Amino acid sequence: MVASRAFLKNKLSPDNDFGFFEVSRSPMSTLNYRHLHYFWVVAQEGGFARAATRLDMAVQTVSAQVRELERALGHQLLRPAGRGVALTEAGQAAFARAEQVFQIGQTIPDAVREAASSPVQRLAVGLSDGLSKLAAHALLGPVLDAPGLRLVCHEGEFDQLLAELASHHLDLVLAGQPAPPNPNLRLVSERLVAAPVDWFGPASLVRKAEVDHFPHSIARLPVLLPTRHAVLRHTLELWFDTLDLQPTVVGEFEDSALLAVFAARGLGVFPVSRLGADDVGLMRGLRLLGRSADVKEEIHAIRSRRGLHHPLVRRILSSAG
Numbered sequence: 001m002v003a004s005r006a007f008l009k010n011k012l013s014p015d016n017d018f019g020f021f022e023v024s025r026s027p028m029s030t031l032n033y034r035h036l037h038y039f040w041v042v043a044q045e046g047g048f049a050r051a052a053t054r055l056d057m058a059v060q061t062v063s064a065q066v067r068e069l070e071r072a073l074g075h076q077l078l079r080p081a082g083r084g085v086a087l088t089e090a091g092q093a094a095f096a097r098a099e100q101v102f103q104i105g106q107t108i109p110d111a112v113r114e115a116a117s118s119p120v121q122r123l124a125v126g127l128s129d130g131l132s133k134l135a136a137h138a139l140l141g142p143v144l145d146a147p148g149l150r151l152v153c154h155e156g157e158f159d160q161l162l163a164e165l166a167s168h169h170l171d172l173v174l175a176g177q178p179a180p181p182n183p184n185l186r187l188v189s190e191r192l193v194a195a196p197v198d199w200f201g202p203a204s205l206v207r208k209a210e211v212d213h214f215p216h217s218i219a220r221l222p223v224l225l226p227t228r229h230a231v232l233r234h235t236l237e238l239w240f241d242t243l244d245l246q247p248t249v250v251g252e253f254e255d256s257a258l259l260a261v262f263a264a265r266g267l268g269v270f271p272v273s274r275l276g277a278d279d280v281g282l283m284r285g286l287r288l289l290g291r292s293a294d295v296k297e298e299i300h301a302i303r304s305r306r307g308l309h310h311p312l313v314r315r316i317l318s319s320a321g
Contacts, residue, residue: 031069031072031073032068032069032072033101034065035065035066035068035069035072036069036094036098036101037098037102038051038055038062038065038066038069039065039066039069039077039078039091039094039095039098040095040098040099040102041054041055041062042062042066042078042085043078043085043087043091043095043098046084046085046086047083047084047085048062048063048066048085050084066078073090073094075088075090076088076090076091077090077091077094077095078091079091119148120148120149120150121146121147121148121149121150121311121312122150122152123143123146123149123150123151123152123171123172123310123312123313124152124153124154124169124170124171124172125140125151125152125153125154125170125171125172125173125174126153126154126155126156126161126164126165126170126172126173126174126175127153127154127155127156127161127173127174127175128155128156128157128158128161128173128174128175128176128177129155129156129157129158129229129230129254130176130226130227130229130230130231130232130233130254131174131175131176131230131299132226132232132256132272132273132275132276132297132299133255133256133257133276134256134257134260134272134273134275134276134277134279135193135195135256135272135273135275135276135297135299136174136276136299137276137279138275138276138278138279139174139192139193139275139299139316139319139320140316141319142315142316142319143312143315143316146312146315149312154170158175158177161173161175162179162185162187162302163185165185165187165302165303165304165307166185166186166187166304168304168306171303171307171310171312171313172301172302172303172307172310172313172316173301173302173303174192174299174300174301174302175299175300175302176230176231176232176297176298176299176300177231177298177300178191178300178302179300179302186304186305187302187303187304188302188303188304188305188308189300189301189302190300190301190317191298191299191300191301192299192300192301192316192317192320193273193275193297193298193299193320194296194297194298195273195274195275195276195296195297195299196273196274196291196292196293196294196295196296197232197236197271197272197273197274197291197292197295197296197297198271198272198273198274198277198288198289198290198291198292199214199215199218199269199270199271199272199288199289199290199291199292200260200263200269200270200272200277200286200287200288200289201221201263201268201269201270201286201287201289202263202264202265202266202269202285202286202287203285203286203287204266205221205222205266205268205269205289206269206287206288206289208221209221209269209289214289214290215243215245215290215292216243216245217289217290218245218247218269218289219245219246219247219248221247221248221268221269221289222248222250222251222267222268222269223247223248223249223250223268223269223270224249224250224251224252224253224259224262224263224267224268224269224270225247225249225251225252225253225270225271226252226253226254226256226259226271227252227253227254228252229254230254231297231298232271232273232297235295235296235297236271236295239292239294239295250267250268251267251268256272256276257279260272260279260286263286264284264285264286269289271292271295273296273297273299274291275297275299301316301317301320
């Protein structure tokens with residue numbers, strides 16, 4: 001607990017030549033990482049003289065710094081052993097942790113060099129609840145091969161995602177509806193696609209329905225639908241009413257990919273925008289039942305004005321257009 005509190009109070013020492021952190025252990029003592037480094041070298045070399053030679057410092061300076069570390073920790077870390085020094089039990093514990101600290105520190109130059117030579121392109125996308133994830137995957141396809149891509153996808157409620165976008169925590173939001181007019185948010189919407197909706201199902205169910213005329217055959221099959229918070233669900237219910245269809249709904253899913261998985265296991269037939277149908281084709285056993293070209297799933301891209309300058313956002317918009 002003492003160590004945990006200590007790391008919560010870390011601060012830079014103003015007289016720290018090496019830029020190490022000082023970590024408050026108590027109001028009266030501090031752990032100085034420069035002192036820890038000297039102790040680590042002394043323990044490796046087995047004596048102050050050899051450590052001083054390696055550090056190109058006076059023996060008295062190295063000894064004084066290690067004594068300061070012992071004073072800060074409140075325990076003796078080294079004891080005389082012949083012409084050198086040996087670790088006490090407390091010193092062994094400190095040395096083990098110091099080994100971890102400085103081994104990690106030695107990897108920092110390589111990590112920085114690698115990051116500088118391979119810049120990351122971060123793209124944070126919000127996916128509105130109810131949006132077809134299969135269609136969203138297709139829309140994001142043009143940027144998936146971008147060098148150094150770090151794609152972060154957040155799923156959430158529409159209003160929450162817009163707030164995140166307005167505060168620049170997201171670069172783009174994909175949703176089934178445009179952003180409402182709100183001059184305070186300063187958001188821009190554009191419809192990327194209005195994709196026709198196709199119906200798929202397991203081969204066993206589709207074969208039974210082939211003697212019937214689509215779309216009325218839907219009424220004779222178990223049906224899987226998106227949940228009611230999806231814009232597509234409302235569009236489908238209007239379509240059912242127009243055709244006087246009363247489907248037997250056996251499952252409702254927020255995630256279109258999960259819906260497709262259950263359909264592939266034989267649970268029922270389901271609708272999917274043609275934009276995401278290529279991904280459905282990856283599911284073995286699914287076959288096309290019919291096309292409802294007059295039913296469309298709209299997907300809108302919503303961005304802040306600053307978001308248009310993001311190169312990956314521009315690529316998504318231009319590819320969809």
